[in-house]
Amino acid sequence: MEHDVSEPRTRAPRPSIGVVEWLRQNLFSNWWNSLISIVLLIVIFQVVTGLLRWILGSEGWIAVANSVRIILLGRYPPAEAWRPQLIVTMAALLLGLSGGIWRGIPLNLAVGFSAIMALLGLISFAMPTSEVPLPVATPLFLFGTAILGAGGIATAWRLRDTLRWPVIAGWLLLYPVTILILRGGDTVGTNLWGGLLLTLLLSVSGIVLSFPLGILLALGRRSDLPVIKWFCVGYIELIRGVPLVTLLFMASLMLPLFLPPEVRVDAVVRAIVAVTLFSAAYLAENVRGGLQSLPRGQTEAARALGLNVVQTTLLITLPQALRAVIPVLVGQFIALFKDTSLVVIIGLTDLLGAAQAINTQPAWFGIPGGVWRETFFVVAGIYWIFSFTMSRTARRIESNLNVGR
Amino acid sequence: MALSSPAQKTVIPFYRDTRVLAVIAQVVFALVMIALLWFLYSQMMSGLTRANLQPDFSFIEQTAGFAISEAAIPYDPSRTYGYAFLVGIVNTLRVAFIGIVLATLLGVIIGVARLSDNWLLRNIATTYVEIVRNVPLLLQLFFWLTMSQNFPSVQQPFAFADLIYLHNRGITMAWPVATASFGAWSVWLWAGLLLGVVFYVARRIQFVRRDRPGIALPWALLLAFGVALVGFFVTQGISGAWPLFLDIPELQRFSFTGGFTMTTNFAALLLGLVIYTAVFIGEIVRSGIQAINKGQREAARALGLTPGQTLRLVVFPQALRIMIPPLTSQYLNLTKNSSLAVAIGYPDLFAVGTTIFNQTGQTVPVIVMVMASYLSISLLTSLAMNWYNKRIQLVER
Numbered sequence: 001m002e003h004d005v006s007e008p009r010t011r012a013p014r015p016s017i018g019v020v021e022w023l024r025q026n027l028f029s030n031w032w033n034s035l036i037s038i039v040l041l042i043v044i045f046q047v048v049t050g051l052l053r054w055i056l057g058s059e060g061w062i063a064v065a066n067s068v069r070i071i072l073l074g075r076y077p078p079a080e081a082w083r084p085q086l087i088v089t090m091a092a093l094l095l096g097l098s099g100g101i102w103r104g105i106p107l108n109l110a111v112g113f114s115a116i117m118a119l120l121g122l123i124s125f126a127m128p129t130s131e132v133p134l135p136v137a138t139p140l141f142l143f144g145t146a147i148l149g150a151g152g153i154a155t156a157w158r159l160r161d162t163l164r165w166p167v168i169a170g171w172l173l174l175y176p177v178t179i180l181i182l183r184g185g186d187t188v189g190t191n192l193w194g195g196l197l198l199t200l201l202l203s204v205s206g207i208v209l210s211f212p213l214g215i216l217l218a219l220g221r222r223s224d225l226p227v228i229k230w231f232c233v234g235y236i237e238l239i240r241g242v243p244l245v246t247l248l249f250m251a252s253l254m255l256p257l258f259l260p261p262e263v264r265v266d267a268v269v270r271a272i273v274a275v276t277l278f279s280a281a282y283l284a285e286n287v288r289g290g291l292q293s294l295p296r297g298q299t300e301a302a303r304a305l306g307l308n309v310v311q312t313t314l315l316i317t318l319p320q321a322l323r324a325v326i327p328v329l330v331g332q333f334i335a336l337f338k339d340t341s342l343v344v345i346i347g348l349t350d351l352l353g354a355a356q357a358i359n360t361q362p363a364w365f366g367i368p369g370g371v372w373r374e375t376f377f378v379v380a381g382i383y384w385i386f387s388f389t390m391s392r393t394a395r396r397i398e399s400n401l402n403v404g405r
Numbered sequence: 406m407a408l409s410s411p412a413q414k415t416v417i418p419f420y421r422d423t424r425v426l427a428v429i430a431q432v433v434f435a436l437v438m439i440a441l442l443w444f445l446y447s448q449m450m451s452g453l454t455r456a457n458l459q460p461d462f463s464f465i466e467q468t469a470g471f472a473i474s475e476a477a478i479p480y481d482p483s484r485t486y487g488y489a490f491l492v493g494i495v496n497t498l499r500v501a502f503i504g505i506v507l508a509t510l511l512g513v514i515i516g517v518a519r520l521s522d523n524w525l526l527r528n529i530a531t532t533y534v535e536i537v538r539n540v541p542l543l544l545q546l547f548f549w550l551t552m553s554q555n556f557p558s559v560q561q562p563f564a565f566a567d568l569i570y571l572h573n574r575g576i577t578m579a580w581p582v583a584t585a586s587f588g589a590w591s592v593w594l595w596a597g598l599l600l601g602v603v604f605y606v607a608r609r610i611q612f613v614r615r616d617r618p619g620i621a622l623p624w625a626l627l628l629a630f631g632v633a634l635v636g637f638f639v640t641q642g643i644s645g646a647w648p649l650f651l652d653i654p655e656l657q658r659f660s661f662t663g664g665f666t667m668t669t670n671f672a673a674l675l676l677g678l679v680i681y682t683a684v685f686i687g688e689i690v691r692s693g694i695q696a697i698n699k700g701q702r703e704a705a706r707a708l709g710l711t712p713g714q715t716l717r718l719v720v721f722p723q724a725l726r727i728m729i730p731p732l733t734s735q736y737l738n739l740t741k742n743s744s745l746a747v748a749i750g751y752p753d754l755f756a757v758g759t760t761i762f763n764q765t766g767q768t769v770p771v772i773v774m775v776m777a778s779y780l781s782i783s784l785l786t787s788l789a790m791n792w793y794n795k796r797i798q799l800v801e802r
Contacts (some may be wrong), residue, residue, distance in 0.1 A: 026524035033523045040525045227431035231438060241783040242776045243744035245755060250776075253768050257452035258445045338541040345543075345748050352544050359551075372551045380540045380548075387539035 060374035063364045065127070070357060071379065074194010074349045078135075080187060084197055085141050087178050092117070092145040094174065096152020097167045101160050105396055107153065112389070114149035117142050175208050190268035194349040196382060198268070202340040202350065206275035207283075207333050213276070214283030219313065221288055232284070239281035244342055247274045252346045271343045279336055286328045290321030324401070330394035334387045341383075355379040453769065464765045465490075471760055473752045475668055486761050493757030494778055500671065500753065501740040501782075504678045508739060509732075511679060512686025519691045530687070537684045543745055545681060549673040550749045556669075559660055570654060570661065576672055580665035581649045586640050590648035593636025601629030618718050670751040674743065682739045689731045693724035726797055733790035737783050744779070754778055 017025070027037040064071075073084060092113065099110030121142030156163050182188065182201075193201065220232035239247070251274035255265060265273075294317055302312040341352040349357060355375040358364070364371045419425045453459055465487035472482050476492045477499045518530035537545070554573050557563065562572035568579040605625035612619050640648050654664030697720050705715040746753035752760075755775055762771040 026522075029522065036523050037525050040529060044525075044529070225427055225431045225434075227435050231434070238776075238780070241780040243741040243755070243779060245744045245747065246772065246776055246779065249759070250772050253762075254449070254772065257449045257769075259448065261452070261455070334539075338539075341541040341543045342745070342748075345745075352541065352547070355544070356547070369555065370551075372548075372555075376544065376548050376551070380544055383541055383544065384536065384539045388535065391539065 059367050060371035063371040064374050064378045067358045071354045072196045075192045083181050092149040093152045094170050096149040097156040100153040100156025114146045117146035190266050195354045196351050199351040203337040205272045206279040206336045209276040210279035210283050213280040217284035218287035236281045244278050247278050248346050286325050290325035327394040327398040334390050458766050460769045462770050493754040497754040500743050504739050505736050507679045508682040511683035513690050515687030516690025534684045542681045546677040546749050549677050553669040575666050575668040577654045577661045577664050577666045579653045582652045584650045586644040586646045587648045590640045594633050597629040597632030601625040674746050674751045685735050689728050693728040696727050697723050729794040
């Protein structure tokens with residue numbers, strides 16, 4: 001009965017129940033549940049009305065609307081804002097193309113990204129320019145990226161096979177190209193990077209740069225050679241046993257001491273070093289989990305076919321292990337994305353730092369109660385959208401991986 | 406087996422012998438690592454010498470001279486740096502311990518709420534989890550701190566029944582204080598405790614003999630509390646004074662006298678840590694309970710156990726086994742996350758450490774001390790949890 005499998009599975013028919021019956025089953029099934037439901041309904045009503053009154057009535061939103069640039073870019077010079085914009089357009093194009101090529105999850109992400117960009121474009125277009133000074137180019141840029149994303153999907157839909165390798169190469173090149181464009185030679189010093197830009201940069205750097213080190217540590221921890229094994233165990237446990245803040249402080253205070261006096265490293269690079277060393281230890285443990293989940297037969301079969309240890313690792317075990325731990329790695333990326341907010345403690349102005357910078361701007365001192373609720377709300381919302389999207393994506397990747405088994 | 410015949414056996418050259426290669430590889434690796442570490446160490450030492458800050462632990466004996474805003478053990482600026490550091494460690498342990506207890510309680514409530522058959526409760530718990538776990542902890546801490554600093558001033562606090570006051574310097578609450586007759590009452594307390602323990606152990610032995618489950622702990626607690634309560638009144642009857650006195654805070658011109666005041670910094674840190682960690686603990690509890698086979702529950706019910714007994718005697722002990730290892734790592738995370746105190750002004754181990762190295766310039770020794778302290782705390786917590794884990798694991802026969 002092979003064809004049965006390919007037929008769309010249909011759910012069992014749901015017994016249709018009326019509203020009253022649904023309420024009785026789900027909220028008022030016994031006196032205890034009824035009590036909980038009533039109390040919760042009152043609480044929800046209070047919270048929702050309070051929230052609505054605040055959202056609609058607060059004067060503090062003007063501070064956020066006027067600080068969009070600080071939130072997104074920090075102190076990055078406005079004249080050079082085209083650099084991050086260029087990177088976003090490149091990423092939009094790559095995302096669109098990937099959506100068209102691989103469909104599935106990338107397609108969802110590409111469509112969602114374009115839709116959000118178009119929505120933001122509409123909002124910035126409708127913003128009253130008298131109160132919120134936005135550059136004229138902003139709506140153009142937002143609509144442009146939305147169209148590029150959609151165009152990418154359409155193009156790749158037809159040219160799937162030709163574009164596959166160029167797009168993979170494009171993704172691999174995106175990180176170094178981003179750094180080069182953002183620096184622009186020596187035009188923009190890293191001390192000016194901030195806001196969401198810095199948060200994304202730190203977390204992406206942390207994951208990308210910790211990959212080689214993390215994999216080496218994972219392989220080292222599983223090695224038969226005791227010296228290498230115990231060195232890796234020591235490193236991993238040492239890093240995992242101390243808080244990230246101590247590593248950030250160590251990097252920012254002690255890194256200059258470790259290096260010859262003529263080499264100068266700025267604060268962002270120090271933070272990247274700390275985040276990378278931190279992330280590598282956690283990545284190593286995740287990859288080790290993947291390596292341990294592989295059946296022994298894989299290695300034995302590879303060795304029996306005449307592959308040497310290096311070939312077995314690179315061609316057989318590592319690819320399977322990495323594939324198995326993709327969802328865990330996304331989870332680690334989310335954690336790192338949130339953890340990069342700790343760099344405010346060593347004086348960098350990332351997304352969270354931007355919120356604090358806005359809160360202390362004298363321009364908003366006249367607003368009763370301050371603007372901290374509004375800024376924290378918006379910045380928390382930005383963190384939330386990124387983390388939530390990624391965790392949902394990880395969950396879908398996980399279920400897709402399980403289907404393949 | 407022609408290949409292994411002695412005639413064809415050749416001597417393997419040492420550069421193809423894996424045993425030799427393994428030793429060479431390790432020696433080379435060790436040498437490279439030692440060289441690298443030595444290079445970094447010498448760079449660091451020359452850098453420190455240039456800055457005239459040779460690492461030196463003698464500052465531990467020197468007078469600290471700085472104030473610590475709240476200390477769980479007596480402290481004043483005339484104490485040494487070493488003692489100040491100890492205050493930091495105790496402060497970290499204080500927030501971590503209280504945080505772990507509260508986060509576990511809230512986490513269990515959330516985990517159970519997420520499995521509730523009440524649609525509303527289930528979805529509120531899910532919403533709470535999804536909001537809190539996707540926002541950075543530091544942002545939440547800043548939010549709580551700013552919020553508590555925006556409370557009304559000490560002169561016009563939020564009052565709850567004149568026992569608890571919320572104001573912008575913290576939370577002031579009524580607090581029991583021991584009086585002169587407390588000593589007489591403490592005999593009753595110890596007696597109650599002893600009776601409770603004896604009762605509990607006796608009941609457990611009885612249950613095992615009869616091979617029947619039963620409830621021991623609540624009755625034992627009731628017994629202990631009962632004895633303490635009777636003693637409370639008897640002491641008052643004999644000595645004429647209550648052994649405990651409820652110290653009710655009173656608003657003076659500029660501050661409260663009496664009661665117990667928790668600073669905003671401590672309250673914000675504790676609240677933030679508990680709310681954040683409880684989400685992860687809730688997920689552990691939920692998945693632990695869900696991982697128990699449905700058949701276990703059904704079999705227990707079929708054997709005549711009540712729903713309460715099923716949960717207590719069948720589901721929970723099995724779920725606990727799954728939950729302990731991830732719980733351990735959450736407890737460790739909470740302890741490590743308490744280092745964010747430095748950003749919101751609670752003098753924990755790390756915050757005190759930064760003050761010390763700012764004053765003495767001894768960055769390297771202080772960072773080594775801070776890291777060693779966190780490592781020891783982590784190590785001790787995991788040892789304790791591993792011991793507990795081993796004790797409750799299934800002994801396969």
